[in-house]
Amino acid sequence: MKKLVLLAMMASFLTSCTKQKVLVLYYSQTGTTQAVAEELQKQLDADIERIEAATPYDGDFQATIERGREEMESGVMPELKPIQANLADYDVIFIGYPIWFGTYAMPIATLVKENDFVGKTVVPFCTFGSGGLSTSAQALKDALPKADIKKGYGVRQARIEAAPKELNRFLIENGYKQGDIAPLPEYSEQVPVTEEDSLIFDAACSGYQFPLGTPITVGKRETEESMDYKFTAKSIGFDGKESTSTIYITVSDGEGAKPEFTEVVRE
Secondary structure, eight states, X not given: OHHHHHHHHHHXXXXXXXXXXXXXXXXXXXXXXXXXXXXXXXXXXXXXXXXXXXXXXXXXXXXXHXXXXXXXXXXXXXXXXXXXXXXXXXXXXXXXXXXXTTEEOHHHHHHHHHOOOTTOEEEEEEEESSOOHHHHHHHXXXXXXXXXXXXXXXXXXXXXXXXHHHHHHHHHHTTSSOOOOOOOOOOOOOEEOOHHHHHHHHHHHTTSSSOOOEEEEEEEEEOSSEEEEEEEEEEEOTTXXXXXXXXXXXXXXXXXXXXXXXXXXXX
Protein backbone atom coordinates (compact mmCIF):
# COMPACT_ATOMS: atom_id res chain seq x y z
CA MET A 1 0.00 0.00 0.00
CA LYS A 2 2.81 2.38 0.94
CA LYS A 3 4.48 1.56 -2.37
CA LEU A 4 1.31 2.48 -4.30
CA VAL A 5 1.00 5.78 -2.46
CA LEU A 6 4.66 6.54 -3.12
CA LEU A 7 4.24 5.80 -6.84
CA ALA A 8 1.18 8.06 -6.98
CA MET A 9 3.07 10.86 -5.27
CA MET A 10 5.98 10.48 -7.69
CA ALA A 11 3.62 10.55 -10.69
CA SER A 12 1.95 13.69 -9.36
CA PHE A 13 5.36 15.28 -8.78
CA LEU A 14 6.56 14.44 -12.29
CA THR A 15 3.36 15.80 -13.83
CA SER A 16 3.69 19.10 -11.97
CA CYS A 17 7.32 19.37 -12.99
CA THR A 18 6.65 18.76 -16.67
CA LYS A 19 3.64 21.08 -16.92
CA GLN A 20 4.61 24.03 -19.05
CA LYS A 21 4.20 27.55 -17.72
CA VAL A 22 2.22 29.74 -20.12
CA LEU A 23 1.98 33.52 -20.51
CA VAL A 24 -0.50 35.42 -22.67
CA LEU A 25 1.23 38.67 -23.61
CA TYR A 26 -0.72 41.06 -25.80
CA TYR A 27 -1.21 44.58 -27.15
CA SER A 28 -4.76 45.76 -27.79
CA GLN A 29 -5.78 49.07 -29.30
CA THR A 30 -9.57 48.87 -29.27
CA GLY A 31 -10.22 45.96 -26.89
CA THR A 32 -10.78 43.33 -29.58
CA THR A 33 -7.39 41.65 -29.16
CA GLN A 34 -7.85 41.91 -25.40
CA ALA A 35 -11.05 39.86 -25.69
CA VAL A 36 -9.14 37.08 -27.48
CA ALA A 37 -6.30 37.28 -24.96
CA GLU A 38 -8.67 36.94 -22.02
CA GLU A 39 -10.38 33.96 -23.65
CA LEU A 40 -6.97 32.32 -24.13
CA GLN A 41 -6.07 33.00 -20.51
CA LYS A 42 -9.34 31.44 -19.36
CA GLN A 43 -9.05 28.32 -21.51
CA LEU A 44 -5.39 27.74 -20.62
CA ASP A 45 -5.47 28.95 -17.01
CA ALA A 46 -2.40 30.98 -17.99
CA ASP A 47 -0.82 34.17 -16.70
CA ILE A 48 -1.69 37.29 -18.69
CA GLU A 49 -0.23 40.76 -19.19
CA ARG A 50 -1.11 43.66 -21.44
CA ILE A 51 1.61 45.52 -23.34
CA GLU A 52 1.24 49.30 -23.09
CA ALA A 53 2.91 52.09 -25.02
CA ALA A 54 4.56 54.73 -22.82
CA THR A 55 2.80 57.34 -24.97
CA PRO A 56 -0.61 55.79 -25.70
CA TYR A 57 -2.17 55.76 -29.14
CA ASP A 58 -5.07 57.76 -27.75
CA GLY A 59 -6.21 59.62 -30.86
CA ASP A 60 -9.03 58.60 -33.17
CA PHE A 61 -8.67 55.84 -35.76
CA GLN A 62 -7.10 58.11 -38.37
CA ALA A 63 -4.61 59.59 -35.90
CA THR A 64 -3.55 56.10 -34.82
CA ILE A 65 -3.09 55.02 -38.44
CA GLU A 66 -1.01 58.09 -39.25
CA ARG A 67 1.20 57.66 -36.20
CA GLY A 68 1.67 53.96 -36.93
CA ARG A 69 2.59 54.67 -40.55
CA GLU A 70 5.10 57.34 -39.56
CA GLU A 71 6.74 55.01 -37.03
CA MET A 72 6.91 52.17 -39.52
CA GLU A 73 8.38 54.30 -42.29
CA SER A 74 10.88 56.09 -40.04
CA GLY A 75 11.90 53.04 -38.03
CA VAL A 76 11.31 54.95 -34.79
CA MET A 77 9.44 52.47 -32.60
CA PRO A 78 7.22 53.38 -29.65
CA GLU A 79 8.61 53.11 -26.15
CA LEU A 80 6.82 50.58 -23.96
CA LYS A 81 6.02 50.60 -20.28
CA PRO A 82 8.10 47.94 -18.47
CA ILE A 83 6.73 44.42 -18.63
CA GLN A 84 6.04 43.06 -15.16
CA ALA A 85 6.30 39.37 -16.05
CA ASN A 86 9.70 37.71 -16.07
CA LEU A 87 9.74 36.16 -19.55
CA ALA A 88 12.48 33.74 -18.51
CA ASP A 89 9.97 32.00 -16.22
CA TYR A 90 7.74 30.86 -19.09
CA ASP A 91 7.99 27.96 -21.52
CA VAL A 92 5.19 29.03 -23.89
CA ILE A 93 4.34 32.66 -24.65
CA PHE A 94 1.27 33.60 -26.67
CA ILE A 95 1.90 37.00 -28.30
CA GLY A 96 -1.21 38.87 -29.42
CA TYR A 97 -1.76 41.99 -31.49
CA PRO A 98 -4.00 43.74 -34.00
CA ILE A 99 -2.82 43.79 -37.61
CA TRP A 100 -1.55 47.16 -38.81
CA PHE A 101 -0.51 47.54 -42.45
CA GLY A 102 -0.40 43.79 -42.97
CA THR A 103 1.73 42.93 -39.95
CA TYR A 104 1.84 43.19 -36.16
CA ALA A 105 1.12 46.54 -34.49
CA MET A 106 4.12 48.76 -33.80
CA PRO A 107 4.28 48.10 -30.02
CA ILE A 108 5.05 44.46 -30.89
CA ALA A 109 7.94 45.66 -33.06
CA THR A 110 9.40 47.25 -29.94
CA LEU A 111 8.72 44.12 -27.88
CA VAL A 112 10.61 41.80 -30.24
CA LYS A 113 13.47 44.27 -30.61
CA GLU A 114 13.97 44.41 -26.84
CA ASN A 115 13.44 40.69 -26.15
CA ASP A 116 14.89 37.81 -28.18
CA PHE A 117 12.64 35.10 -26.62
CA VAL A 118 15.56 32.70 -26.92
CA GLY A 119 14.49 29.08 -26.44
CA LYS A 120 10.83 30.02 -25.98
CA THR A 121 7.84 28.55 -27.76
CA VAL A 122 5.99 31.56 -29.19
CA VAL A 123 2.41 31.30 -30.44
CA PRO A 124 1.09 34.34 -32.36
CA PHE A 125 -2.56 35.37 -32.20
CA CYS A 126 -4.11 38.38 -33.87
CA THR A 127 -7.24 40.26 -34.83
CA PHE A 128 -7.73 41.88 -38.22
CA GLY A 129 -10.09 43.45 -40.69
CA SER A 130 -9.39 40.96 -43.47
CA GLY A 131 -6.16 39.07 -42.79
CA GLY A 132 -2.51 39.26 -41.79
CA LEU A 133 -1.88 36.18 -39.65
CA SER A 134 0.56 34.52 -42.06
CA THR A 135 2.53 37.69 -42.84
CA SER A 136 2.80 38.73 -39.20
CA ALA A 137 3.82 35.21 -38.12
CA GLN A 138 6.57 35.25 -40.76
CA ALA A 139 7.68 38.66 -39.50
CA LEU A 140 7.95 37.19 -36.00
CA LYS A 141 10.05 34.32 -37.32
CA ASP A 142 12.38 36.79 -39.01
CA ALA A 143 12.62 38.99 -35.91
CA LEU A 144 13.02 36.14 -33.40
CA PRO A 145 15.34 33.53 -34.95
CA LYS A 146 16.18 32.11 -31.50
CA ALA A 147 12.54 31.37 -30.66
CA ASP A 148 10.32 28.55 -31.88
CA ILE A 149 7.45 30.33 -33.62
CA LYS A 150 4.44 28.02 -33.84
CA LYS A 151 1.29 28.06 -35.94
CA GLY A 152 -0.90 30.99 -34.89
CA TYR A 153 -4.56 31.90 -34.57
CA GLY A 154 -6.34 34.86 -36.13
CA VAL A 155 -9.89 36.15 -36.21
CA ARG A 156 -11.65 38.99 -37.98
CA GLN A 157 -12.87 41.79 -35.75
CA ALA A 158 -16.31 41.31 -37.32
CA ARG A 159 -16.33 37.67 -36.13
CA ILE A 160 -14.99 38.08 -32.60
CA GLU A 161 -17.95 36.13 -31.19
CA ALA A 162 -16.58 33.03 -32.96
CA ALA A 163 -13.26 33.20 -31.08
CA PRO A 164 -14.10 31.02 -28.02
CA LYS A 165 -15.14 28.01 -30.08
CA GLU A 166 -12.34 28.45 -32.63
CA LEU A 167 -9.75 28.85 -29.88
CA ASN A 168 -10.93 25.65 -28.21
CA ARG A 169 -10.31 23.75 -31.46
CA PHE A 170 -7.00 25.51 -32.09
CA LEU A 171 -5.65 24.78 -28.62
CA ILE A 172 -6.66 21.11 -28.70
CA GLU A 173 -5.43 20.53 -32.27
CA ASN A 174 -2.03 22.01 -31.44
CA GLY A 175 -1.57 20.28 -28.10
CA TYR A 176 -1.94 23.23 -25.72
CA LYS A 177 -4.95 21.76 -23.92
CA GLN A 178 -6.67 18.41 -23.63
CA GLY A 179 -10.02 17.60 -25.20
CA ASP A 180 -11.80 15.74 -27.96
CA ILE A 181 -12.77 17.34 -31.26
CA ALA A 182 -13.80 15.91 -34.60
CA PRO A 183 -11.06 16.43 -37.22
CA LEU A 184 -11.90 18.82 -40.03
CA PRO A 185 -12.02 17.38 -43.55
CA GLU A 186 -9.66 18.62 -46.24
CA TYR A 187 -10.92 21.07 -48.85
CA SER A 188 -11.81 19.54 -52.18
CA GLU A 189 -9.71 20.19 -55.25
CA GLN A 190 -9.97 23.73 -56.66
CA VAL A 191 -12.42 23.93 -59.56
CA PRO A 192 -13.83 26.86 -61.57
CA VAL A 193 -16.53 28.76 -59.70
CA THR A 194 -20.17 28.37 -60.69
CA GLU A 195 -22.81 31.09 -60.65
CA GLU A 196 -23.99 29.76 -57.29
CA ASP A 197 -20.43 29.94 -55.90
CA SER A 198 -20.14 33.55 -57.10
CA LEU A 199 -23.33 34.44 -55.24
CA ILE A 200 -21.84 32.97 -52.04
CA PHE A 201 -18.65 34.96 -52.58
CA ASP A 202 -20.52 38.22 -53.23
CA ALA A 203 -22.80 37.73 -50.22
CA ALA A 204 -19.77 37.29 -47.95
CA CYS A 205 -17.47 39.93 -49.40
CA SER A 206 -19.50 42.71 -51.01
CA GLY A 207 -20.06 44.52 -47.72
CA TYR A 208 -16.35 44.80 -46.94
CA GLN A 209 -14.88 48.30 -47.27
CA PHE A 210 -12.25 47.26 -49.85
CA PRO A 211 -12.81 45.18 -53.01
CA LEU A 212 -11.63 41.60 -52.53
CA GLY A 213 -11.45 40.71 -56.20
CA THR A 214 -13.15 38.28 -58.56
CA PRO A 215 -13.40 34.60 -57.59
CA ILE A 216 -11.77 32.24 -60.11
CA THR A 217 -11.67 28.81 -58.44
CA VAL A 218 -13.10 27.26 -55.30
CA GLY A 219 -12.57 24.25 -53.04
CA LYS A 220 -15.18 23.14 -50.52
CA ARG A 221 -15.58 21.11 -47.36
CA GLU A 222 -18.60 20.18 -45.29
CA THR A 223 -18.22 20.01 -41.52
CA GLU A 224 -20.63 19.08 -38.74
CA GLU A 225 -21.56 22.75 -38.36
CA SER A 226 -20.93 24.53 -41.65
CA MET A 227 -20.14 24.53 -45.34
CA ASP A 228 -16.75 26.09 -45.93
CA TYR A 229 -15.31 27.58 -49.12
CA LYS A 230 -11.73 28.27 -50.15
CA PHE A 231 -11.78 30.74 -53.04
CA THR A 232 -8.91 31.87 -55.21
CA ALA A 233 -9.56 35.42 -56.37
CA LYS A 234 -7.87 37.86 -58.73
CA SER A 235 -7.73 41.60 -58.11
CA ILE A 236 -5.91 44.73 -59.21
CA GLY A 237 -3.86 46.40 -56.49
CA PHE A 238 -3.27 50.08 -55.86
CA ASP A 239 -0.08 49.75 -57.93
CA GLY A 240 -2.11 48.63 -60.94
CA LYS A 241 -0.72 45.09 -60.85
CA GLU A 242 -2.79 41.94 -60.76
CA SER A 243 -2.59 39.93 -57.56
CA THR A 244 -3.96 36.62 -56.30
CA SER A 245 -5.46 35.96 -52.90
CA THR A 246 -7.10 33.07 -51.08
CA ILE A 247 -10.37 33.95 -49.37
CA TYR A 248 -11.96 31.64 -46.82
CA ILE A 249 -15.74 31.79 -46.41
CA THR A 250 -18.06 29.89 -44.10
CA VAL A 251 -21.81 29.38 -43.98
CA SER A 252 -23.02 27.90 -40.71
CA ASP A 253 -25.86 25.40 -40.53
CA GLY A 254 -27.95 27.71 -38.36
CA GLU A 255 -31.29 28.89 -39.67
CA GLY A 256 -30.95 32.13 -41.60
CA ALA A 257 -27.13 32.02 -41.47
CA LYS A 258 -25.39 34.24 -43.99
CA PRO A 259 -22.05 33.64 -45.73
CA GLU A 260 -19.14 35.42 -44.05
CA PHE A 261 -15.49 35.53 -44.95
CA THR A 262 -13.10 34.50 -42.22
CA GLU A 263 -9.72 35.44 -43.66
CA VAL A 264 -7.93 36.77 -46.72
CA VAL A 265 -4.44 35.42 -47.44
CA ARG A 266 -2.68 37.58 -50.00
CA GLU A 267 0.19 36.25 -52.10
